[in-house]
Amino acid sequence: MxxxxxxxxxxxxxxxxxxxxxxxxxxxxxxxxxxxxxxxxxxxxxxxxxxxxxxxxxxxxxxxxxLNGYNGLAIVGGESFNLGVENFKTVIGYVDFKQCLKNTILLCVVTVPISTILALLIAVALNSIKPLQKVFQTVFFLPYVTNSIAIGMVFNAMFTRVGLGDLIQTQGIINNILGLFGIGPFNFVNVGSSWGANMFVVCTYIVWNAIPFKILVLLGGLQNVNKQYYEAAKIDGTSKVRTFFRITIPLVSPMLAYVIITSFIGGFKEYSSIVGIFGEGMGPGGNGQMNTIVGYVYNMLPKSNLGNASAASLILFAIILVVTAINGYVSKKKVHY
Amino acid sequence: MKIVLKNLSKIFPAMGKKNKDVVVAVDNLDIEIPDGKLVGLLGPSGCGKSTTLYMISGLQKPTMGQVFFGDDDVTMLEPEHRGVGLVFQNYALYPHLTVKQNIMFPLQNLKGAEKLSKEEMLRRAQEAADLVQIGDLMERKPNALSGGQQQRVAIARALAKAPRVLLLDEPLSNLDARLRLQTREEIKRIQRETGVTTVFVTHDQEEAMSISDVIVVMKKGVMQQVGEPQKVYDDPGNLFVAQFLGTPPINVFNGKISGGDLYIGDEKIMEVHAEEADRPVTVGIRPEGFIPSEDGVLSGKLRTVEVMGRDCSVVFTNESSQKPSVRAIVDSDIGARFDSTGLVRFNLKRNKVFLFEAETGERIRF
Known part of the structure; x- marks a missing residue:
């Protein structure tokens, strides 16, 4: 050594x-x-x-x-020299676009929390029952595998009311049921219906349509939670409410964050469900009062207004980016492990 | 708090088409667990020991029978009203809460007259944490703790609410060998300091023997023997208990009683009562019951000698052994003599030899 x-x-x-x-x-x-x-x-x-x-x-x-004035066929003023934000200015200046923006944001703000909370409650309920769990799971999942346009048309039929005053010729099941309680009939979706009524129908539809996937994800999360946490909580005499808020929610918070982020993104891109209910006019009688940003982009395309469509897409992209960043930031603080 | 289990049974219904038989997890259990003792429920996996623990905790309801805490019949009482602390096998610490929040969680559940002030909760949490020596880890999350520390947090959480009974489900199975030794002494110390009646479940006989005041040996839902560890080891009631306790395990031979003498193979081992009827028997000999001797009564063919420092294992074969080889533990200075292959002979310590009925495994006392 x-x-x-x-x-x-x-x-x-x-x-x-x-x-x-x-x-x-x-x-x-x-x-x-x-x-x-x-x-x-x-x-x-x-x-x-x-x-x-x-x-x-x-x-x-x-x-x-x-590119200012880009229209897809001819580039006005020469491509390389006319960079600018004209398209954005035009898009933001449109009254139509403001309506679309308002509709889209409102849809998200209303439907995302409602559908998430409902889905969580249903998932917890499903997770706690043993008999018929699979049956209910299938029933709740059905909306997910159906075509949204087709279901939109069915929703339209359910809420419809055709005719004037006493001369009502036909109405959908919703007005019939409301009629049993002496309420209505209301004009939900037909020509002359109000923006609020339309919004109500669309939100109902979107919530109904969004729930299955969320249930699926949340149920998966719940089933992964070790049963012993609940047994430990039970031994310690934890109330059901406290168990739900202090144990269940934190433990499925990663799933919740995922569901909320994806449904915000999905919400901002809402289009086909509204087409299903109101047709391409995106409003009763094609008046466009239920149009969304994606709907606006599609409307620009046949007019060869690619510049405006692109600008609108980018605005949508920016909104989604910001919202997702906020979501991510919040979940980093609130989501556990 | 004394715990009494009276004719306790748990039968699980048949599940599905393949398993048509009901499962009797616990069969007519009668145990009295004395106040302030540390009791080990011991048995191979699937013997119903965990089920018994869960029935004491109240998480599972017995199919038949009763559970008493002291003089109170708690059979139908919900777990939260029993005043038990339960430490789960994988600890079940809430991963999103810090150590402090985990320990305080049960205290925050108290309502009405029992409701504690924040300061009181903190004080009791700190007290419980100090008892298990994790007082300086209060702000950590469980995933930043080692297995042994998590175990301590789980015990602290169970102790914080001052339970009448502390229950531990396989408390050491998730720890490595070194930590296991340390933790089992720790459990013993905590139990002594708090004086709380403690029941723990384990399949590791060494663990159970080393810290329990009383062990309960179970097999297939049926209690086999209850007693102080050393007494059960020295005086097993049947072959199962004799085989289950002890490392290395007891050596089992096919023998016979003939004319009041015990034979293994053709060799006469020792005299038993003259009035014992001639019949085949099972003979159990503890590894430490062999004394190497040139004129020994039991012979075998030497296979190998494993030296382990303090003592050594002499492994040999005998045609009557139920296992391929027989293991004798002898002092290493004696054992060193077995150098070449050939015959080895042993005399036997009488109190390390047990006789059992060949059919039932019941102990024959002689």
Whole structure:
């Protein structure tokens, strides 16, 4: 042992140079360079598809949105020199667009909390029953596998009322039921119906349509919660309400966060359900009072107003980005583990 | 608080088409657990020991029979009214709460006259935490704790509300070997300090023997034997108990009684009562019951000698053994003599030899 020590102290071995960060990166790169080509080769198929179907459209959307007066057929004033925010100004200036924005935001704010709370309650209830659990699960899941346009038309039929005054010729089941209690009839969806009534129908529909998926996710989360937490809570005499708020909700909070984020995104992109109820006119009699941002974008397309459509898309994108960021920030604080 | 289990049974209904038989998890259990003792429920997995624990806690209701805490019949009482503290096998600490919040959780549930002030809750939480020596970890979340620390938090949570009975379900099974040794002493210490009647479940006989005041050995829902660990070890009531207790396990031979003498193979081992009828019997010999001797009564073919420092294991074969090999533990200075393969002979310590009926496994006392 003594000898060994001497040899090391004699400095026969040159002292190793301390490596700085740049050198390390360079060394690693040199070693990796052989494999880099291979790596790109393996990536190529996926990358190619991404470039064609994701990156190009994305970049092109920005291009169209920021080129003043872009209309898809001819570029007024020359493409490269006319960058600007004209399209955004136009879009924001439209009365139509403001209506769309108002509708979209209201839809989200109303339907997301309602559907999430309902879904959570139903999921907890489903999780606590044993007999018929599968049956109820299937029943609650049915709306998810049906076509939203078709169901929208059914909702329209349910809420409809055709005719004037006493000369009512036909009305849907909702007005019939309300009639049994001596209420109504109301004009929910037909020509001349109010914006509020339309909104009520659309929100009902969206909540009904959004619940199944949330139940599925939350039920999955609930079933993953270790039963022993509940047993421990029971031993300690925890009340049902306290167990729900202090144990169940924190333990499914990751699922809740996921559900809330995705349903906000879905809510801002709401379109097809409203088409189902009101048709492409997106309002009773095609008056457009229930139009949404995505609906507005689609409306711009046949008019070859690609610039405005792109600008509207980007505004929607920005809104979703901000809301999702807020969601993410809140969940970081509130979601446990 | 004395715990009495009277004719306690738990029968689970048949599940599904494949399992048509009902499952008798606990069968007519009669145990009296004395006040302030540490009691180990011991048995192989599936013997109903956890079910028994859950019936004491109230999380499961017995099919038949009664549970008494002291003189109170608590059979139909909901768990929250029994005043039990339960430590789960995987601790069941609420992952989103800090250690302090976890320990305070049961205290915050108290209502009405029992309601505590915030300061009182904090004081009791701190007291419980100090008792299990985690007082300095109060602000951590469970996932930032080691297994042993989590275990302590779980015990502190159970103790914070001053339970009448503390129940531990496989308390050491999630810990590594070193921590297990440490924690089991810790459990013993905490139990001594608090004096709370404690029942714990384990399948590890060493663990049960080392810390219990009383052990209850169970098999297939039926209680086999109750007693102080050493007494049960020295005087097993049947073959199952003899085999279940002790590491290395007892060596089991097919033997016979003939003319008042015990034979293993053709070798006459020892005299038993002259009036014992001639019949085949099962012979159990503890590993420490062998004394190497050139004129020993039991012979075998030496297979190997495992030296373990303090003592060594002599592994040999005997045709009458129920297992392929027989293990004898002898002092290492004696054992070192077994160097070449060949015959080994042993004399036997009489009190380490047990006889059982070949058919039923019942103990034959001689």
């Amino acid at each position: 003594e000898d060994n020590k001497d040899i090391i102290q004699n400095n026969d071995v040159p002292e190793r140079q301390p490596l700085d960060r740049k050198t390390v990166i360079k060394l690693n790169r040199d070693i990796g360079s052989k494999n880099q080509l291979k790596g790109w080769l393996y990536l190529a198929p996926a990358l190619l598809l991404l470039i064609i179907f994701s990156f190009y459209p994305l970049i092109n959307t920005f291009r169209m949105a920021f």
